[in-house]
Amino acid sequence: MEGTADDFAKLELVSTIGFAGCVPGGLIVHPDQHHLIYSVGNTIIVQNISSNKQRFLVGHTDNVSCIAVSKSGRFIASGQVTHMGFKADIIVWDYETCSKYCLLTLHKVKVEALAFSPNDKYLVSLGGQDDNSVVIWNLQKKEAICGAPAAVPSSGTSYVVAFSNHNDELFVTGGNKTLRVWELDLPNRKIRPTDCNMGQLKRIIKCIKVAEDDQSFYCGTTSGDILEINMKTRLFRHYGPQKEKFSLGIQALQILKTGDVLIGAGDGTVALLKGQSYKRMRTTNVDGGVTSLTLRGVGHQFFVGTQISQMYRFNLSEFSSELINTCHYEKVYDVVFAHGYSDVFVTSSKNDIRVWNTNTSKELLRITVPNMDCHAVAVTVDGKSIVSGWSDNKIRAYSPQSGKLIYTINDAHNKGVTAIATTNDGQHLISGGGEGQVRVWLVSAVKQRMQEAMKEHKGSVTCIKVRKNDEECVTASTDGSCIIWDLKRFVRNQVIFANTLFKAICYRPDECQIITAGTDRKIAYWETFDASQIRELDGSKSGSIEGLDISSDGIYLVTGGADKLIKVWKYEEGSITHVGEGHSGDITRLKICPNRQWIVSVSADGAILRWKYPF
Secondary structure, three states, X not given: OOOOHHHOEEOOEEEEEOOOOOOOOOEEXXXXXXXXXXXXXXXXXEEEOOOOOEEEEEOOOOOEEEEEEOOOOOEEEEEEEOOOOOEEEEEEEEOOOOEEEEEEEEEEOEEEEEEEOOOOOEEEEEEOOOOOEEEEEEOOOOEEEEEEEOOOOOOOOEEEEEEOOOOOOXXXXXXXXXXXXXXXXXXXXXXXXXXXXOOOOOOEEEEEEEOOOOOEEEEEEOOOOEEEEEOOOOEEEEXXXXXXXXXXXXXXXXXXXXXXXXXXXXXXEEEEEOOOOOOEEEEEEOOOOEEEEEEEOOOOEEEEEEOOOEEEEEEOOOOEEEEEEEOOOOOEEEEEEEOOEEEEEEEEEEEEEEEEEOOOOOEEEEEEEEEEEEEEEEEOOOOOOEEEEEOOOOEEEEOOOOOOEEEEEOOOOOOOEEEEEEOOOOOEEEEEEOOOEEEEEEEOOOOEEEEEEEEOOOOOEEEEEEOOOOOEEEEEEOOOEXXXXXXXXXXXXXXXXXXXXXXXXXXXXXXXXXXXXEOOOEEEEEEOOOOOEEEEEEOOOOOOEEEEEEOOOOOEEEEEEOOOEEEEEEOOOOOEXXXXXXXXXXXXXXXXXXXXXXXXXXXXXXOEEEEEOOO
């Protein structure tokens, strides 16, 4: 484990299923009208709309908090969050080469919003609530011109910034009870704010759009109405709709060429409003609150991103939508391929199980159980059912074609079902629970009964693997032990103790050895015959190892964990051959597909990454 990730061959990242829907305005159509720009974790993705081919901009050290694209399309800027007390970076990327143009660091903890001036001269950035300052940067010299506090101390945080469409020296910021128009005085290196007089209105502004002619600008508020302000006089013109405001506030806003307004609200409403009167002309609903709304060209087509990480493509004339991209928006707990079949895989997360097409990265099926976490998922050998373990102590089995429930086993465990495995004869299930019991079930579509409960583990069971002949299984637990069970007599054959919380376990294909991994960052090899340790490797420099899989020929093994790196090892030599960088959350599980073409890894930020298997 000497050296860094740079010393090894890179794993090729083929596709990412993920979209950070929580980033305000985090989905943008590039001015060339053929690419979508969005983020997942700490990576920015540039995706071709028609071919879905992805390019990745990697450079941030933590989650991306805002994205902006310049009017010409030459630059992309992105800001990130960081830990308390540290400075958060802004990276400006060159769009053509997909490389870093410059790194700008001034704000503390979080960059709230970014905007480019109309001629790519300046970039203005807004710090988060711990920073609350506005800084304007010269893009040619790659340095800051000047900064100022974003608002008077008596008002709250500023959330949004927008540049004028023609004047490089004029921009607007808005937030909690604050709305200011700023002018840049370059010779004196100053920015001078003017507060907009709003009379008796008190509003929290979440989005600002400047009209094409720069005469006025429009603000969407958390109260669910739109304010129109005169840009020249800084005076409040009017607001609407007066009645029937939008529920959960207006989170995204665009002005069309006709003067009509498109809005997205926090309750999932997308509406087209008549200019001036703000009367609803067209309205429809999407899943999850709208966080971004972006026009393609003049707006004959537009894209909507939502809080629960879904992307929609809308047609303006019919006001019809189609879902173009979905992914998990919470931690993904498990990933599994069907037995000997590599074209689909199943993932489980909070609220749902999803079935994906491996080659196209499209979602084929979603099974939802509201407010429950699906901790473990397995597919029976015949492929006729998906078996899952849930946090409400139930085991549920579903049909993989229709997603219909086949059966439920109630109260299967005490503190949630944390691990599950199926036997090769297709008649038994083995489940592990949060209280440490391992239970064997005899199951059919009509009848399910418990055959045996084996109580030895003291901590929750994290992983179960069954031998090919169904005579033994091995369970890993957070109490620092792995137990090999005899499935004929239902007693313990062997036990492995180590000073670690075991997270993952694998049989070598010839089943004479077991590989374990856990929080002590070690990968250990053990004999199945007498549970003696053969060797131990340092699996990572930092953080636990959560995911472990061995190739079906037994030559390579793949690990991933809290260091966010995928590592491919030679099994016999115990040496690293390839390293994959791309995850921004802790890797929770990974699998090599049965035909050894891809490695699929899932992480705590909801992303699913597919890598090319290197051999």
